[in-house]
Amino acid sequence: MQKWKRLSAALGVLLSASLGVTLALLVWEGRWQEAIPLHLCSLSALAAIWLAFSSRQALLDFLWYLGMPGAALALAFPAPAVSGHQALLNASYVVTHALILVIPSLGMARGMRPQRGRSLAMMGALLVIAAVAGAVNRRLGTDFLFLAAPPAGTPLEAVFDAGYPAYLAFLFVMMLSLCLIMDALAGGRKRRK
Numbered sequence: 001m002q003k004w005k006r007l008s009a010a011l012g013v014l015l016s017a018s019l020g021v022t023l024a025l026l027v028w029e030g031r032w033q034e035a036i037p038l039h040l041c042s043l044s045a046l047a048a049i050w051l052a053f054s055s056r057q058a059l060l061d062f063l064w065y066l067g068m069p070g071a072a073l074a075l076a077f078p079a080p081a082v083s084g085h086q087a088l089l090n091a092s093y094v095v096t097h098a099l100i101l102v103i104p105s106l107g108m109a110r111g112m113r114p115q116r117g118r119s120l121a122m123m124g125a126l127l128v129i130a131a132v133a134g135a136v137n138r139r140l141g142t143d144f145l146f147l148a149a150p151p152a153g154t155p156l157e158a159v160f161d162a163g164y165p166a167y168l169a170f171l172f173v174m175m176l177s178l179c180l181i182m183d184a185l186a187g188g189r190k191r192r193k
Helices: 001-027 040-052 058-076 088-109 119-140 156-160 166-185
Strands: none
Touching: 001 040, 001 088, 040 058, 040 088, 040 119, 058 088, 058 119, 058 166, 119 166, 156 166
């Protein structure tokens, strides 16, 4: 068990360093507002760091239902920010998203299990995050959660071409579907009411 905890902590430190690289590059380039952790993967990375040093069920549930599917999509359809130090930012992007998948997997290897029946609660949390991200986007001209426009070079661009309301509806249905799929795959006990 100690071996798993040490490995998890080491990966938590690596994920912290990876996030630090991204943050430093964005601030260095004068894009501090893009460093606010309001993208799903930024929040998931913070949750994964916390999980790497703890065994909090809520963190595993958040990562299982939202973070891990989001990170898998980000790796399948990469859209890192553009930077004057692109190779370093790309490496940080891959490391960050990979560790969002690996750290909760280590928690599950240690015996933790995501709770079933949490899909609607996680969607509720995501909607709250989206409301905050939308307000910040309007105030700062950012695009957290890709609510304003899809990431370039991803299949979401084709959906966006159908119109903005269709794009937002698609994002909602996609995330709800992913949560329901993750709920069906969850191996833990069902949450008691």
